[in-house]
Amino acid sequence: MIVGNLLGSIANGAVSASLPFVYLLQAAAFLLAAGGSVGAAVSLGRKDAASAGKIMGFCILAGIAYPLILAVLSPALVPAYVGFTGAEGVQGEMIHDYSQVYALGMPVISFVLIMSYFMNIDNHPSWSAGMNITANAVNLAMDYLLVKYTSLGMKGAALSTVLGYLAAGCIFIPMYFRSSKRMITPAFKGLRDSRKPIAMSVKRGLPTLSFLLMTVIGMSIINKSVLSSLGAGYYSAYAVTNNTQAIVTMLLNGITSVIASVAGVLYGEKDYFGMRAVLSKVLKISLTTGAVITAIFLAVPQLFAAMYGFRDPELLPELLRGIRIFSLSFGFFILNSVAQNYYRTIGQTFLSVSVTALELLILKVPFMLAGLRLFGFTGLYAGIIFSELATFLLINLLRIILQKAGKVPQKGFPAIPERGDGEIMDMTVTGSDADAVDVSARMMQYCRSEKIDERESVILALAAEELISNIGLHGYTDPEHKEIDICLSRDGDSLFLRLRDDGIPFDPTAYSSDEHDSSDLNGLALLKKMNVRMSYMRVINLNHTIIEIQCKKEQING
Template identity: 25%
Template sequence: MEFEYGRSSSLLDKKYKEFFMPTVLTAMATSASIIVDGIIVGNLLGSAALAAVNLSLPVVMVYNIFAVLFGMGAATVISVAKGRRENKLADEVFTVSFAAMIVLGLSLLLIQSGLIDQIALSITDDRLLFPLVRDYLSILIYASPLLVIVPGMVYELRTDGKVKLASLVLIGANAVNLILDIVYIKIFDMGIKGASLATLCGYAVGFLLFLIYFSAQDRTLKFDWAILKKPFDFMERVGKIVMTGMPSALSSSLMPFKIFFINLIVLSTAGKTGMAVFSVCISCLSLISMFISGAAQTMSPIVGTLYGEKDYRGIGFVVKRAFKILLGANVIVVGFLEISPGIALGLFGVTDPGEVAIGVQALRIFAVSLLGTSITFLLLYYYMTVGRRKIANLISVLQGFVVVIPFAWLLSKLWGINGVWAAFILAEAVTLATVFVYYLAVKRKSKQKISNMLLLEEDQDSECRSYDLSIKNRLEDAVGLSEKTIDFLQSSGLAGKSCNRVGIAIEEMVANTIRYGYKKEKENTIDIKIKVLADEIIISLRDDGDYFDPIKYHDTLKETGNEQTRLGGISMVYALAETVEYNRVLGLNNTRIVIKI
C-alpha cells in the first residue's frame, strides 16, 4: 500500500524524539549534580562530611519514593484520561496529586522535626559522623515538601507536553544547588548545614520555575478545587494514583535494600577489592540507567494517551522506538565493557593489579545483565501505564530484590565473587521468563484476543472495522483521500450515501487542518483512523501542527459572518456530523468526528 494511504510511525516517532532528549538530559544533569555535589562537599569539608551526606541519602530516597508514587502515578492516570477525552478527570487528578503532595510533604516535615536525633542515630552512631548527619538533616527536613512536590509535578508537566519546562525545573534546581554549595560552604563558612541549605534553596528555585507552567496559554491541565469538597471522590482519586504509581515507587524503594545486601555479600566474599569492583559495576548501571529512565519516562505519557484512545497500533510504534533506543545504548555501553573492561576500570581509578584481575571478569559478566535490566525496566513502565499492575509490581519485586539476593548468596558460595555478578544475569532471566509465562496465561484467559506481550486485547468484533492511514501535510496529498475512504467503507458494507458523507467530511477536515494548522512550511504527518461501528462511524485525526481547534475557529468565524467564505469545508463537516470534539494532548491536535449511519 502506498505511504499516503497506509499508517506511518513518523508522527509518533517525531513526538518521541522531541520528548526523549530533554528527559535524558534531565537524568544526566541530576546524576551529574549528585557526583559534583559530593566532589564539592568532599573537597571543601573533608571526607567525614562527604560520608555524612552519603549516609543521609536514604532519607532523600524516601522523599523520592513519594514523588514517584504520586507524580508518576498521577501522570499516568492523566495521560490515559486525556486519551479518553476525560478532561475533567485529568484536572481532578492533577489537583488531587498536587494537594496530596503538599499535605504529604508538610506531614514529613512535622514528623521529622521532632525526631532529628533519632533519625540521625538510626543512620549512624559513630561519634564523628553522628553530629554531622544531625546538622545536615536539621536543615534538609525543611526541604522535604519541595523534594516531594517539585520532582513529582515534573512528571505531570511532561504529560501536558511541557517537556522542556520539566527539564528546566530540575536542571535549574540542581544548578542552583551546586552554585550555592560553594557560596554557603566556602564564602559564608556554614559547614555541612550550608550543603543542605543549598539543596533547600535549589529546589525552592525549581518550584518557582514550575510556576511558569500556570502562565502558559496552551496548558491543558487546570486546578479543579471542587474535588477537595468531595471527600469520597478525593480518596478514590488518591487510591487510583497510588495503585497506578506503585510499581515504579516499589522499584525505587527496593533499590537501596538490593544494594545494601549485595554489599554485604560482596564484602564477605571478596572484601575491599570486591567492593571497589562492585562500585564500578553500579556506576556502569547508573550510566545505562540514564537512557533506561529516559526511554521509559518518554514512552509512558505517549503510550498512556494512545491507550486511552485505543490506538494500539500507535502503541506498538512507540514501544518499538523505545526498544530501539535502548538497544542502541546497550550496544555501545555493553560492547565497550566487553571489549575494554580494563579501560573502564581505569576511568574509575581502579588500577591495582589484583582489583583489575577481578574487575575485568566482573564487568564482562555484569555487562550482560544491563540488557536484561533495560528490557525489564521498560516493560515495568509499559505495563504500569496500560493498567497491568499485577505484572508490573511482580517485575519490581523479582528484578529489584527477591531473585537477585538469594542467587547472589547461593552462587557466591559455589563460584566465589563471579557468582555474585552472574546472579544479576539470572535475576533478569527469571524476571523475563516470569513475564512470558504471565503473557501465556493472560492470552489463554482472553481466548486468544491477546496476540503479543503488549497484552492489548484486539477488537475481534466482526461488525467493527477500522482503517489506519497517514498523509503528509500537503494539500495534494489530501486530494484523493475521499476516494480511498469511500473504497474502504464500501468494502465494509456501507451504503453509497453514507460512504460519500464520510469521504467528504474527512477530506474537508484534513484540508482545513493543513491550511490553518500549519503556519511553517515544514513537512509533517497527519494520522487518520476510521472506525466503523454498527450505527456510527468515528473519525479520529491527529497532527502536530500549531494549536488549531476547529470548534472554536468555526464558532468564531460563524459569529463574524465569515463562515461560508473562509471555512465552508468545516461548516460542511458540522452539517454532516453528529458531534465534533477537539482535544490538545502532548502538544498534538486531536479531533474526533462522529457520523451516524
Template identity: 20%
Template sequence: MKNVEELREAHVGRLMLKYFIPAFIGVFVNALYNIVDRIFIGQGVSAEALSGVSVIFPVMLIMMGFGMLIGIGTGVYVSINLGKKDVERAGQTLGTGFTLMIISSLLIMIITYALKVPILKSFGSTDETFQFANDYLDIVLGGVLFMVVGFSLNNVIRSEGNARIAMVSMILSSVTNLILDPIFIFGFDMGVKGAAYATVISMFILMIWVLYHFLKSKRSVIKLQLKNIRINREISMEILAIGMAPFSMQIAGSFVQGLLNKKLIEFGGDLAVGAIGIINSVLTLVIMAIVALNMASQPIIGFNYGAKSVDRIKQTLKITLIAATIISVLAYGLLETFPGMIIKVFNSDSEMLYQIATRGLRIVILVMPIIGFQVVASNFFQAIGKAGLSLFATLFRQVIALIPLLIILPGFYGIDGIWISFPISDSLSAIVVAFILVREWKRLPIIVAKNDENQKN
C-alpha cells in the first residue's frame, strides 16, 4: 500500500512531478496513434487520403468518448474509495467498470457498422474521400473493444497510483503502431488499410497488457475478480455521473468536428478538411500535455477528497493551474514561430494544403495561453464530484459558444470565419470558467464536509 500512503502524506509538488512525467510520456506517445497515421498517409499516399482519414476523426472521438466515460469515471471512483480505505468497494468499482466497457464496445461496433455510410456522409466525406474513409473505418471498428478496454483500464492503473506502469502501457502500444505503420503502408503497399491494421494491432497489445496487470501482476492495488464482473447499479451510476463530462466533451467534439468538416468543404474544399486534420493533430499534442497534468493531479485530488484533506487539494490545484498556463504559453510561442515547418511534416507535396493549414493554425491558436486553465478547471470539478459543473465548463466552449460561431461567421468571412470561431469561443469560455473556478475554490471546505456527511448518512 505504498502508493496509497504517498497519496496521503508525500509532498504535493514532488508527488505531482512523479505522476506527471510518466503520464506525459504516456499521453504524448498515445497521441502519436492518429498523428503518425496522418503523417505516413499524408506523405506516403496522398493529400486526398489524408482528408479521408481526417473525416474519421469524429468517429474516433466517439469511440474514445466511451473509453473516457467509463475509464475516467471508474478511475476517479477507485481513487475516492482508496482514500476512504475501502479497497473492497474499489474492487467492485473496477469489476462494474470492466463490464460496462465490454457492453459499450459492442454497442458502438454494431451501431456504427449499421449506420456507417450516413455517418461518413454527415461528417463530411465526399466522392473523392469516401473510399479512403470507409476502408479505414471498416478495419478500426473491429478493434473498438481493444481501444475502450485498453484505454479505460489504463486510466484505472494510473488512479491506483501506478503512473509508471500506465506510462509503459501507452509506450508499448504506440511504439507498436509506429513500427507497423511504415511496414503495412509502404512495405506491403496497403495504404490507409495498413494504417488501420497497425492501429488495431497496437490497441490489442494495450488491452492484453492492462488485463494482465489487474489479473496477475503483484503491483496492482486492486484485482479484477470474477465475482465483481457484473453490473452494480449504484456503482454504475457513480461511474457514469463522474465520466459524463469527458464523455460529453468527446461526443460534442465529434459533432462539432462533423459540422466543421462540412463548413470547410463548403468554403475551402476537401483539402481544407485535410488542413483541420493537421491542425487537430498539432493541437492534440498541446492539449495532451495539459491532460497529463490532469492525470497526475486526479488521483491526488480524488484521494484527498475522500480523505477530507482540503489543503492538499488546493495545493494540487494551484500547481496544476500554474503548470498548465506555462505549457500553453510555451506552445503558443512555438506554433506561432514555426507554423509552416510543422505543417510540412504531414504533407510536403500540396502547396494549397500548406497555405490553408498554415493560415488556419495561426488564427486558431490566437488565445492558446488561456486554454490551459480551462482544461484543468473541468478536471478539478470532476475530481471533487461536481460532474454537472465539469460538464457545463466543457460544453460551453465546444457547443454553447463554438457551434453558433461556426454557423454564423463563415457567411461573413468565408473560411477565415471558421478559423476565427475558435479563439472567440475560447475567450468567452475562459471568462465563464474562471468565475466558476473562483467560486468553487472558496466553497471547497463546505463541499468536502458535505460529501463526508452524505457518505455517513
C-alpha cells in the first residue's frame, strides 16, 4: 500500500509481479518451518528433546543454505526472471530492484520465519506472535522512511522487509534462547543419526510446499498473460485486486483454518458430534464474515483502489467493476477453504489436495485466461468466480463418487458418522494420586455399565491411573496448576480413552516404567500387549493422548 501511494501504481504492480520469485525464495523456509516444528513437537511429547534439537538444527542449516545459494546466483536468476515476466522499461527495472534485494536478504528472513514456528511449539507462542507483529510494524515504518526520504525506490521497499525481520529476530530470538521455559536446543552434530525424524519432518511440510508451488505456477502464468496482452497499466490495476485478494485470503483462512486445530483433535477422539458442531460454527462465522466483506467491496470499491495508490482516470472505472465482480467469489472461496482444511483434518488427503490443485491451478488458470480472452480485463474476475464455483461442485461430485465406491464414509459433506454410540465418562482432575484412583474407580463403573470384559476393564483402569500419575509428575512445571481432562467412550467395537492437559509437551504413553519414581502400576505395560492403538499430538498448546482398544463384539455386548 505504501509503495503504491508513494511510487505510483506501476510500483505496486512491480511488487505483485515479483511475488512468484519471492515465494520461490521462501519455499525452503516454509517447508522446514511447517514440517520441522510439527516433528519437533512430536519429539518433545515423547520426551526426546535430543531429536527435537537435531530437527531444529537441520531446519536452521537447510533453511539458511537454500536462500544463500540463491543469493549467490541472484545476479543471473533475477534478470532471467524479469525476462520471463515480459515486463519492460520502468516496471522491469522495478521488478529487478525489488527481487534482487529480497534475494540478498532472504537468509535473514528464512531464519526468522523458521525460529517463529519453533518458538510457537516450544512454550513461547506469544513471543512468536510478537516477533511477527514487530517484523511487520518495522517493515511498514521503514517502508515509509526509505521510500519517501531516500532515493532507494523499490530497493528501499524490499530492504524494509529485510530490516523488519532482522529487527524482530534481534529482539525475540535472544530472549527465546535465554528463556528458562525453552525445551529445544538446536544441535548441528549427529544429524545422520536422526535421519528418520528429520525425514518425517520434511514430509510433514510437503503439503505447505505443494500449496506454495501451485500458487507460484498459477500466479506466474496469469501475471505474464495480463502483462503481455493488456500492458503495464492494466497489470497495475490487476495488482490492486491481486494484493487485496491476499489480505482477504489471510483473513478468511484465519477463520477456516480453525478446523485444522480444533476439529483435528475431535476427529482423533472420534467425537463426531463435536466435529459437526465445529464445522457448522466455522461455516456460519466465515460465511457471515465473507458476506460483510463482499458488501464492503460492492459498496466502496474505490476504497481499495485508493489504498494501493491507483489513480489512472481511464482505467479506474474498469478496475472498480473488476473489484465488484471479484468480491462475488468470496462465498465460494470460503466453502472451498473449509473443504480443504476439513478434509485434510479427517485424513481425506486426496480430496484436500484436489481442492488446492483445482482452486489454485487446474481450474483457476484456464477460467481466468478464457475470461481475459473473451471479455478483457473484467473477464479475469468472472473467471475467478466460475473457477471457485466449479471447484466446489467438482469436489462434491468427487466426494459422492468416492462415497459410492466405499472409499469415503457415506455421511454427506462431513464424510463422518453422525456420532459415536454409547454413553461417555467425562471428568477433570488435577493429577494427584487420589484423583488417579478416583478415575480408575469411575472407569471400572463405566466399563461394567457397558458390559466390557472384566479383565480388559481392570487393565484399562490401571493404565489410566498410571497415565494420570505420569502427567501429574512429569507433565507440569507448575505444581499448583494442573488440569487433566479424561473421557472414556465407546464407538462401535472400540473403546476410546482420551486425556487432554495444558502442561508442557509430554507423551505419557512413552514414559518408560523403569524411569517411574514411584511404585509401578504395570497397567500401561499390560495395556500395550493388548489389541490397542495409542496416539499423541500437541495441538493449540494442549497435549492430547488417545488410546483406542479394539474389543470383540461378544465382550462389548456381553
